[in-house]
Each structure stands twice: as structure tokens, then as C-alpha cells.
Amino acid sequence: MRGSPKCTVFTDADGTLWHSSPVVPAVRKLAEELGRRDLASMILGGQAERLRNSLFIEAYDWRSIVSDVLSSLPDYKARAEEHADRLLELFEEYSEKLEALPGVEEALEEARRLGCSVAVVSNALQYYVVTPLRKLGLQGLFDSIITPENISIAWAPPIKPYRPIFIASMKAAPASWYAMIGDHILYDAVGALYAGLDAALILSKGRGWEKLLERAYRSAELLKPAPMDLDPLGALRMLGTHGERLGRLLSADDWFRLKEQLSRLISKL
Numbered sequence: 001m002r003g004s005p006k007c008t009v010f011t012d013a014d015g016t017l018w019h020s021s022p023v024v025p026a027v028r029k030l031a032e033e034l035g036r037r038d039l040a041s042m043i044l045g046g047q048a049e050r051l052r053n054s055l056f057i058e059a060y061d062w063r064s065i066v067s068d069v070l071s072s073l074p075d076y077k078a079r080a081e082e083h084a085d086r087l088l089e090l091f092e093e094y095s096e097k098l099e100a101l102p103g104v105e106e107a108l109e110e111a112r113r114l115g116c117s118v119a120v121v122s123n124a125l126q127y128y129v130v131t132p133l134r135k136l137g138l139q140g141l142f143d144s145i146i147t148p149e150n151i152s153i154a155w156a157p158p159i160k161p162y163r164p165i166f167i168a169s170m171k172a173a174p175a176s177w178y179a180m181i182g183d184h185i186l187y188d189a190v191g192a193l194y195a196g197l198d199a200a201l202i203l204s205k206g207r208g209w210e211k212l213l214e215r216a217y218r219s220a221e222l223l224k225p226a227p228m229d230l231d232p233l234g235a236l237r238m239l240g241t242h243g244e245r246l247g248r249l250l251s252a253d254d255w256f257r258l259k260e261q262l263s264r265l266i267s268k269l
Contacts, residue, residue, distance in 0.1 A: 012180075198265075
């Protein structure tokens with residue numbers, strides 16, 4: 001194939017390619033090993049605190065979060081770095097237990113067969129995306145992996161749902177048509193549509209519209225409006241009760257159904 005592909009399909013990672021992030025069970029296991037299960041909520045809450053403080057890349061640096069939380073506690077301060085390294089070991093272990101969502105490989109291989117490039121666009125840092133992809137044997141499906149720490153455009157935060165990460169992704173994979181596939185209404189659907197991409201939501205594991213919207217509002221409350229970019233909470237309020245104002249949005253209960261929708265759409269390009 002000569003020149004740029006006619007289409008690029010972007011996909012989120014956690015909750016989209018596999019059910020959920022290995023970070024959460026790794027954090028809970030670390031807290032259990034340290035004999036204080038409440039540490040798990042403190043560590044997971046550390047991400048929300050960083051987002052509130054506009055520390056966008058740092059909010060996805062789980063090793064750093066563990067180190068900071070444990071350094072603030074006298075009983076754990078001396079070995080905080082050692083315990084932070086242990087988190088990464090546990091993350092690797094739980095990544096080994098992941099399973100790709102049914103139909104992922106078939107759908108992405110079909111997109112490639114139809115002339116699309118395929119890339120991951122995730123808010124997780126590179127390590128936390130590449131490790132599960134490698135363990136699952138999926139890394140070869142993707143032409144590129146775009147994560148916040150590599151975004152140099154800086155007029156707004158470098159994470160979804162803001163535009164910089166989408167624009168950087170489109171520049172990294174030039175095409176005439178783009179779609180973003182994910183499981184998060186705000187990050188993957190609203191953000192992509194605002195940046196000019198089409199979008200598709202995976203509604204697997206009984207995640208109906210109401211649950212997805214509730215989750216989106218929780219996320220929006222942690223984010224601030226960005227000048228010359230998206231107001232996350234305001235954008236959600238404009239959706240309508242059932243997202244009727246999302247327009248160019250595909251949705252499917254699983255990757256097999258999404259493959260059919262994407263194939264029809266791509267074939268018409």
C-alpha cells in the first residue's frame with residue numbers, strides 16, 4: 001500500500017482491549033502484603049488527587065503514586081521505593097492473567113485488511129500499556145502506541161478527553177478518516193468527537209448507557225475546563241439523557257458486532 005492509509009482506527013487499552021487495568025489488583029495485593037488494606041484506597045485516591053491538581057501525566061504514574069503515599073507514612077517511609085518497585089512486579093504478574101476481550105484480534109485484523117492503520121491511544125503511560133499488550137501477544141497488531149508522556153503539544157492537558165492527544169495521534173498516523181474505539185463516554189467518545197474523529201463505544205460486561213454516563217460524570221468532576229479546548233463537565237451536560245446528541249457514535253455489545261459496523265463503514269470510504 002502506497003502513501004498514507006485511507007483510515008486509522010485508534011483504540012483505548014484498559015476496558016477496551018481487555019476487561020480492566022492490572023493496576024487495581026496489583027495495588028490491592030501490595031496493600032495486603034503490607035498488612036494495611038486501607039492503603040489500596042489511599043493509593044488509588046492518589047490518582048484522583050493528582051488529576052484535581054492538574055498533574056495529568058503524574059496521575060498515571062502509579063509507581064510514583066505508591067512512592068509518595070508510602071513516603072508520607074512513618075511505618076513505610078524507609079522502604080517506600082522498594083515497595084513501589086514491588087508494585088511493578090505485581091503489575092507484571094497480573095498482566096500475565098489478562099485475557100483479551102473476545103473478537104479484539106479479529107476486528108483489528110479486519111481493519112488492517114481493509115487498509116487501515118491501527119494504534120493505541122491511552123491515558124495510561126507507555127509501560128502500563130506495552131506490558132499487557134506484550135503479555136497478550138497483541139503488540140504486533142498496532143502500528144503505534146500514543147500515551148500522554150510523549151505529547152509535545154501543550155495548549156491543553158495531554159490526556160483524553162482534551163484535543164492534544166488526539167491531534168498528536170492523527171499526526172502520527174495520517175489518514176483521511178479516523179475512529180476512536182473505547183469504553184469511556186467522556187474520554188473516548190466525547191473527546192474524540194470534539195477533536196473531529198468518529199467514535200465507537202464497547203458496552204461489554206453489562207455496561208449500559210446509564211453506568212457509563214455515571215462513570216463519565218465522576219471523571220469530569222476531576223477535570224477542569226481547558227482554555228481553547230474542552231469543558232468536560234459542560235460537554236457531558238450537553239449530551240442529552242441517553243446521548244442522543246453524540247451524533248457520529250457507533251456502539252456495540254462486543255468486538256464481533258463492532259467489527260461488522262466498522263467493516264461496513266470502512267468499505268464505503
